[in-house]
Amino acid sequence: QKEVEQNSGPLSVPEGAIASLNCTYSDRVSQSFFWYRQYSGKSPELIMSIYSNGDKEDGRFTAQLNKASQYVSLLIRDSQPSDSATYLCAVNGRNYGQNFVFGPGTRLSVLP
């Protein structure tokens, strides 16, 4: 059984700062990694996907993957109050018959 771990938070950052969200996973065969944002009372929405070691940037978001350390992170630059949400990390290893496993989520609060 894969496990995906995240700090539950809340993580509080001032507006304009960099928010750093971390995720570790236990199954080495995991191949795909995702960050979802979930506003209170809403469904998860995909922010970033990453499949290879290194960094992947999309606007204010950067995902970082280190498969050797089984670690994936999400950086949010110039954080805005609208970024306040719960961020879910998910991993997937479909080649091995495994499905998406989600972490418990980290609640981020961006203070004006």
Next chain:
Amino acid sequence: NAGVTQTPKFQVLKTGQSMTLQCAQDMNHNSMYWYRQDPGMGLRLIYYSASEGTTDKGEVPNGYNVSRLNKREFSLRLESAAPSQTSVYFCASSEVERGAALQETQYFGPGTRLLVL
């Protein structure tokens, strides 16, 4: 293009009652999923369907049944509801892109809030 739709949005049941949660997607995806989300527990997979005509158990299948009616629709049935099934239920669909890396992204419906008294 509505994406993934779910009905109903809210439901209150009494213990022992049955109901079916409906899910449909218009993205022509092969794979569909049912999750439940409880406070502090994240999303937990109940059942999934890799393609039309196939279904498999996920992490928490007890007390639920599913039907993949066709490629578009995947329903979740509670035969005898229990208070422990009070939760928010999300349906999702995905398609695998087999390129240089295996890429699969899930898209979620708006959710069904279920309260079992």
